[in-house]
Amino acid sequence: MQVAADISSKQSLHLYYQMVLIRRFEEHAIELFGKGLITGSTHPCISQEAVAVGACSTLAPGDLVLATYRGHGIALAMNCDPGRIMAELITRTTGCCQGRGGSMHLCEVDKGFLGTNAIVAAHIPIAGGVALSCKLRKNGKVVLCFFGDGASCEGEFFETLNMSSLWKIPLVLICENNGYAISVPTKLSQCTPDIADRAKGFGIPGVIVDGNDPLAVQRATAEAITRARAGDGPTLIEAKTVRWERHSAFSAGRYDNPEEAQRWKKVDPIPKFRKYLLHHGAGPDELAGEENSAKQAVDEGVKFALASPVAGPESLYEGTFA
C-alpha cells in the first residue's frame, strides 16, 4: 500500500482518530499511575502522537515495527487493541504480553508490532536483524524502528547505521527528537543541531520532518519505505517534536520553563491537525464523531483492563524458557 501525499479524507480522519485515541489513552495511563495501578513508571507520548500515527499509516500488511518504552502510541497506531494494551500497563493476564511486560514492554506479533524495549537503543540493532531477516527471506517487508534523541547518542545507533547501510537492508530509522533525554536538553547532548546529519557519514539519506504534522511524517516515511522496498537500503528520519509531560510519571525532577511550555502548547499536533482537516473539507460533526469514538474505545479498554485478573505467583516461572 503506497500512500500518496494527498491522502483521501477518510484516511485523514482515521489519522485524527488515532491521534485522539493515543492522547486519551495516555491521559488514562497517567491517571492509573496516580492511583497506583501502574507499578514502577509509565512514559507517556502525549504531544508526540503525530509521529506514530503518520509513520505507521504507511505500512503494508506484514511490515514490522520496533519501538521504545515511550511506545504506547506506536502500539495503538499499529492497531493493537487499547484494552489489551492498557491491561498490559496494569499487568493483567489479558494484557498483550500476559501482564509480564508492563508499561515498557508491549508486543503484539500478530499486528506486526515486535515490541517496545526499555534499554535505550538496544532495539535498534535488533530491528536491523529483523530487516536483514526480511532481506534474506526476500519477503518484501520493511521494518520501522522508532527511538528518541537520547538513543541517538548510544553506540548501537551508530553501529546499526553502519551495518544497515553496508548491507542495504529494508530498515527505516525514525528518531523522535522531543528535545530531552530525561532531563538533559539536546543542546547539552548533541554536538550538532540535527540528528539527521549523522546519516551523511553512513551514506544514507537523512531527512528532517515536522514531527507534529502527521501528513509530513507520512510523506517522509512513505518515501523511505519505497526506497527500502526497492532494495536501496535504510533512511534516517528525524521527526522534530516536543514532550510536554515529564520523562515518566515517576520522574521527580523539573526541567521545563514557562517560555518553552508556551511554545509547546502552540505546536500541539491535535488541534493543529483538526484545524487542517476543517480547512480541507472535514465537518465539525465528523471530527466530533471521531473524537467520541476514540474516547469510547479507550473508556471500554480501561474498563476491560480493570476487570481483568492479575496473574498469580504460581505462573512466575512460565516463559523463562521457550
Next chain:
Amino acid sequence: MSSITMREAINAALREEMRSQPNMVLLGQDIGAYGGTFGVYRGLYEEFGPDRVRDGPLCESSTVGFGIGLAITGMRCVVEIEFMDFLTVAMDQIVNQAAKLHYFTGSQLSVPLVLRTPIVSRLGMGPQHSQSLEAWFMHIPGLRLVLPSNAHDAKGLMKTALRESNPVIFIENAKLYGTKAEVPEGDYAIPFGKANVLRRGTDVTLVAISGAVPEALAAAEELAGAGVSVEVVDPRTLNPLDTDTLAASLRKTHRMTITHDGYRTAGVAAEISQRMIEEAFDYLDAPILRVTGMDVPVPSGPLHSAVVPSRLKLVEAIQSLLR
C-alpha cells in the same frame, strides 16, 4: 566413528545443520574466507556463501543484536564472539534482550540464537583475552549455558543447541580445539542437562568443567597410582545443571572437589557446592573444595599457567581431603 578434533567436530555440526536448515545464518567477525579466529568455520564460507556466512563489522553488541533480530523472525542464527572477554561488550544484548524477550513478551517471541565463544584461559594471551566468565551467564535466567570438554560432546551438544528455541551460550576452551576423540559421523544429539561421568571412582568426586577436564583426568590417573579412586564428572551444561548426577556421585564417594578455569569468588564451583549442600549434606565426610582460577587478572606469558587449575593442584587438594 572417526577420530577428529573438537574444532572439526564443531565444524561438522555447523555444516550438517547449515545443510539441513536453510534459514540458518552465521554472523561474526573473521568467519568468512578467513575461517574463524580459531579455524572453526573452515570451508563453511566456500560452501554456503557470504549471505549465510556473514562477515561483519567489529561491533560485538550490534552483531548480537542483529542475531537476535534474525532469531525472533524465524531464522536460526549463530553469532561468534572471538574471545569470551569480548562478550562484555555485548552484555546488554545477551542479558537484557536475548535472555528476557521470551518472558516479557508473554512467550510471543523466541530467541533461537547460539552464541559461540572461546575461553582462551590456557594460552597466555593476557588479562583481556583469557577470562572464563561462564558464571556471569549461569547467573541469568533465560540462557542455556554449554561447555563441552571434548570433540564427541562438542558435536552432540552443538546439534542440540542448533535445535533449541532458547538463546544458548556455547563456550569452547581454545586449548581443547586440537584434542581428538571418537566422533560418530552424521547426526547425533546430546541433550542438555545430562552430566557425563568420564571416569568411575569411589573415593572422591571431581567435578570438572571445560578446559579443566584434561587436568582432572590426569590427576585422577595419577591418584589411581596412589590407590585413590576418583570419579570425574563433567556437567557439560551449567544451565540446565544436572544436580541429580552430581549429588548421586557425592552420595557414593562422600567427598567432592570442583574445578574450573573461571575466577574463584562467586564462581560456578560456589553454586555447585551450595547445591550439593542442599541436596546431600548428610553424606559429606569432608568440606567441598574448589580448585579454580585464582582471583587475579590472568597475566600474559608463561605465568598464566600458575593461575588456572593444574594436575598438581588437583592432586594436592584431593590428597588433603583424604587425610
